[in-house]
Amino acid sequence: xxxxxxxxxxxxxxxxxxxxxxxxxxxxxxxxxxxxxxxxxxxxxxxxxxxxxxxxxxxxxxxxxxxxxxxxxxxxxxxxxxxxxxxxxxxxxxxxxxxxxxxxxxxxxxxxxxxxxxxxxxxxxxxxxxxxxxxxxxxxxxxxxxxxxxxxxxxxxxxxxxxxxxxxxxxxxxxxxxxxxxxxxxxxxxxxxxxxxxxxxxxxxxxxxxxxxxxxxxxxxxxxxxxxxxxxxxxxxxxxxxxxxxxxxxxxxxxxxxxxxxxxxxxxxxxxxxxxxxxxxxxxxxxxxxxxxxxxxxxxxxxxxxxxxxxxxxxxx
Amino acid sequence: xxxxxxxxxxxxxxxxxxxxxxxxxxxxxxxxxxxxxxxxxxxxxxxxxxxxxxxxxxxxxxxxxxxxxxxxxxxxxxxxxxxxxxxxxxxxxxxxxxxxxxxxxxxxxxxxxxxxxxxxxxxxxxxxxxxxxxxxxxxxxxxxxxxxxxxxxxxxxxxxxxxxxxxxxxxxxxxxxxxxxxxxxxxxxxxxxxxxxxxxxxxxxxxxxxxxxxxxxxxxxxxxxxxxxxxxxxxxxxxxxxxxxxxxxxxxxxxxxxxxxxxxxxxxxxxxxxxxxxxxxxxxxxxxxxxxxxxxxxxxxxxxxxxxxxxxxxxxxxxxxxxxxxxxxxxxxxxxxxxxxxxxxxxxxxxxxxxxxxxxxxxxxxxxxxxxxxxxxxxxxxxxxxxxxxxxxxxxxxxxxxxxxxxxxxxxxxxxxxxxxxxxxxxxxxxxxxxxxxxxxxxxxxxxxxxxxxxxxxxxxxxxxxxxxxxxxxxxxxxxxxxxxxxxxxxxxxxxxxxxxx
Numbered sequence: 150x151x152x153x154x155x156x157x158x159x160x161x162x163x164x165x166x167x168x169x170x171x172x173x174x175x176x177x178x179x180x181x182x183x184x185x186x187x188x189x190x191x192x193x194x195x196x197x198x199x200x201x202x203x204x205x206x207x208x209x210x211x212x213x214x215x216x217x218x219x220x221x222x223x224x225x226x227x228x229x230x231x232x233x234x235x236x237x238x239x240x241x242x243x244x245x246x247x248x249x250x251x252x253x254x255x256x257x258x259x260x261x262x263x264x265x266x267x268x269x270x271x272x273x274x275x276x277x278x279x280x281x282x283x284x285x286x287x288x289x290x291x292x293x294x295x296x297x298x299x300x301x302x303x304x305x306x307x308x309x310x311x312x313x314x315x316x317x318x319x320x321x322x323x324x325x326x327x328x329x330x331x332x333x334x335x336x337x338x339x340x341x342x343x344x345x346x347x348x349x350x351x352x353x354x355x356x357x358x359x360x361x362x363x364x365x366x367x368x369x370x371x372x373x374x375x376x377x378x379x380x381x382x383x384x385x386x387x388x389x390x391x392x393x394x395x396x397x398x399x400x401x402x403x404x405x406x407x408x409x410x411x412x413x414x415x416x417x418x419x420x421x422x423x424x425x426x427x428x429x430x431x432x433x434x435x436x437x438x439x440x441x442x443x444x445x446x447x448x449x450x451x452x453x454x455x456x457x458x459x460x461x462x463x464x465x466x
Numbered sequence: 467x468x469x470x471x472x473x474x475x476x477x478x479x480x481x482x483x484x485x486x487x488x489x490x491x492x493x494x495x496x497x498x499x500x501x502x503x504x505x506x507x508x509x510x511x512x513x514x515x516x517x518x519x520x521x522x523x524x525x526x527x528x529x530x531x532x533x534x535x536x537x538x539x540x541x542x543x544x545x546x547x548x549x550x551x552x553x554x555x556x557x558x559x560x561x562x563x564x565x566x567x568x569x570x571x572x573x574x575x576x577x578x579x580x581x582x583x584x585x586x587x588x589x590x591x592x593x594x595x596x597x598x599x600x601x602x603x604x605x606x607x608x609x610x611x612x613x614x615x616x617x618x619x620x621x622x623x624x625x626x627x628x629x630x631x632x633x634x635x636x637x638x639x640x641x642x643x644x645x646x647x648x649x650x651x652x653x654x655x656x657x658x659x660x661x662x663x664x665x666x667x668x669x670x671x672x673x674x675x676x677x678x679x680x681x682x683x684x685x686x687x688x689x690x691x692x693x694x695x696x697x698x699x700x701x702x703x704x705x706x707x708x709x710x711x712x713x714x715x716x717x718x719x720x721x722x723x724x725x726x727x728x729x730x731x732x733x734x735x736x737x738x739x740x741x742x743x744x745x746x747x748x749x750x751x752x753x754x755x756x757x758x759x760x761x762x763x764x765x766x767x768x769x770x771x772x773x774x775x776x777x778x779x780x781x782x783x784x785x786x787x788x789x790x791x792x793x794x795x796x797x798x799x800x801x802x803x804x805x806x807x808x809x810x811x812x813x814x815x816x817x818x819x820x821x822x823x824x825x826x827x828x829x830x831x832x833x834x835x836x837x838x839x840x841x842x843x844x845x846x847x848x849x850x851x852x853x854x855x856x857x858x859x860x861x862x863x864x865x866x867x868x869x870x871x872x873x874x875x876x877x878x879x880x881x882x883x884x885x886x887x888x889x890x891x892x893x894x895x896x897x898x899x900x901x902x903x904x905x906x907x908x909x910x911x912x913x914x915x916x917x918x919x920x921x922x923x924x925x926x927x928x929x930x931x932x933x934x935x936x937x938x939x940x941x942x943x944x945x946x947x948x949x950x951x952x953x954x955x956x957x958x959x960x961x962x963x964x965x966x967x968x
Contacts, residue, residue, distance in 0.1 A: 192801065217875075224662060
């Protein structure tokens with residue numbers, strides 16, 4: 150009898166293993182950790198992407214978004230980096246923020262902690278000025294900055310973010326100097342700009358498209374014009390090769406099984422061609438730019454280098 | 467614009483939207499009444515679920531919760547001296563003494579009527595004045611906001627009560643807590659001891675629950691055999707038509723507190739607690755018998771509760787028109803709007819008038835619903851809770867507190883932190899240190915520091931930036947008036963008295 154039980158146990162154990170190997174990923178819900186509160190920009194992106202990802206991962210797949218806000222997204226991304234490497238825990242990822250965090254404070258992850266799945270959003274920077282400032286062209290702004298170093302006050306969301314990096318690039322390229330006023334987020338920075346409390350602002354295009362009449366938008370940091378603001382010239386058109394933005398995407402912990410990684414990448418790759426997806430992203434003010442797998446990894450490395458250079462030259466804390 | 471307002475009305479009274487509003491208000495009252503759970507949290511839990519709902523159903527739920535929670539916080543504030551939400555701290559001052567006198571029912575009726583009045587006033591401000599009022603927000607740059615915070619901090623002086631030294635120590639403790647976390651400008655860590663959990667600073671609800679809710683519960687458990695709960699079991703509830711005449715003298719307070727609540731609401735960053743404190747302070751200053759305040763003056767409950775509901779809709783004025791939220795709840799609601807494809811900004815009113823104006827109607831109806839849903843139903847069910855034996859009641863409250871604090875970020879760290887603040891609160895309570903200055907110090911200390919530093923950066927180090935425009939100067943004058951007012955009044959009275967003698 151005992152032998153019989155042993156046999157049955159062994160056999161069923163074997164069957165379970167065989168079953169697991171044969172089953173297709175995903176066979177249970179996939180958790181996506183968002184390092185910001187529900188309703189924030191990254192959260193809205195994750196929730197907008199989720200149904201399309203489910204569609205491309207196949208029948209019965211489901212995505213559960215979990216918010217773990219705190220420490221500018223660091224708590225959530227740390228959790229994702231240290232999760233099981235089975236593809237059932239993914240995380241959202243923000244550039245340059247997540248790499249900047251590894252420089253300006255102690256972080257329990259680095260650039261090698263992740264399997265890079267896809268960047269989905271690229272929200273390019275724009276330079277705007279207050280109507281009261283009288284600086285209504287990029288040319289006038291630069292002239293003023295050159296004539297009176299540090300006289301132009303610049304409202305932006307925070308130090309060590311994309312806004313800050315854009316300004317650093319601009320100062321270097323044009324040999325100018327501005328006074329940074331770091332607000333707690335873009336919305337208060339934009340309001341200070343509209344009230345004329347600061348002269349200039351560095352924001353993202355999604356944050357200004359509803360405010361075209363209230364502020365001067367001088368240029369956009371993209372290679373080509375954006376569909377979100379087609380009448381805004383690029384800086385390239387104005388003679389300076391200034392390209393920068395805030396990126397949001399998805400990562401998994403490093404070392405995912407190859408088949409799982411391939412399946413996820415495949416699903417993310419299909420997003421780009423989905424018109425319905427693009428419409429949904431546009432409605433939530435998210436400019437889409439899908440970069441997957443190794444290209445995403447390379448993009449991350451590039452931004453880390455930039456962040457290191459900025460940190461070495463002008464540490465922000 | 468006003469035709470849009472009227473055209474959006476039929477949508478709002480569709481039964482699904484009304485049902486969402488009713489459910490929202492009820493849920494809000496319950497959430498607000500539980501120490502540790504706040505409207506901010508309830509709505510952030512809700513936002514993901516509203517993804518698939520019709521916009522007005524989703525927004526109705528949010529509007530209902532917001533209004534309900536702002537009243538709900540008054541229930542334990544009155545009955546147990548435990549503010550259910552940060553904005554209900556000032557409600558404890560007179561609400562609890564009333565309850566101890568056996569007039570808890572009256573205090574709650576004042577709270578519900580005042581909450582509804584504040585909510586209705588706020589909704590009207592949002593409906594009729596959103597675009598022009600958003601211009602007011604633009605007048606307030608960092609320098610001006612700094613002065614608003616100073617103005618608020620000065621009201622601490624009036625909350626100190628008997629012992630000024632102890633009060634100031636309490637306030638300093640609050641300011642110290644506000645300093646913990648990343649520095650608001652450069653992001654340097656301050657007093658974080660390398661704890662990731664402390665980087666964002668200490669959430670006000672953690673401090674509040676520890677400080678306010680734990681000590682009364684310990685008291686409750688220290689003498690388990692006494693029969694009367696934290697407050698009197700005897701609510702002395704009477705039908706509202708009998709108590710309404712007693713409130714007839716409150717109309718000035720209702721009016722003043724509504725205006726204060728609306729004003730604080732449209733200022734970025736300042737929330738319901740500041741509105742409630744300031745309105746309590748102003749109402750007491752205007753009162754003929756200020757010495758009765760803090761001993762069970764119904765008008766004190768009216769002042770606090772009117773103001774903390776009057777900032778709900780008005781906090782959405784800058785949120786909807788400028789994309790800048792006046793309170794944490796408004797910030798989460800903005801996200802909720804975005805999920806439904808509604809981009810805040812000047813274009814919102816042109817692009818989605820039916821939904822924006824529908825949302826405003828929901829605020830109005832939510833406020834009115836409070837009177838019906840918050841009155842006898844909620845009050846009586848919570849009053850029953852108080853009849854529980856003390857050890858059981860104490861345990862229930864502790865469990866609610868633990869759940870509430872844990873669910874802010876979903877981590878035990880905050881629970882330990884709360885227990886630590888509880889110990890501090892217990893000691894402060896025994897040594898008769900006042901607790902309200904701690905809360906004001908935390909809220910306004912951080913607010914003042916951040917804006918002062920931003921203003922100085924804008925002025926490139928020159929302090930003159932703080933006195934450069936009319937708005938700042940008006941605020942400075944107001945602050946001076948508040949500080950010197952009592953002294954001047956005393957002098958005038960003295961002069962009059964001596965004139966009379968002559």
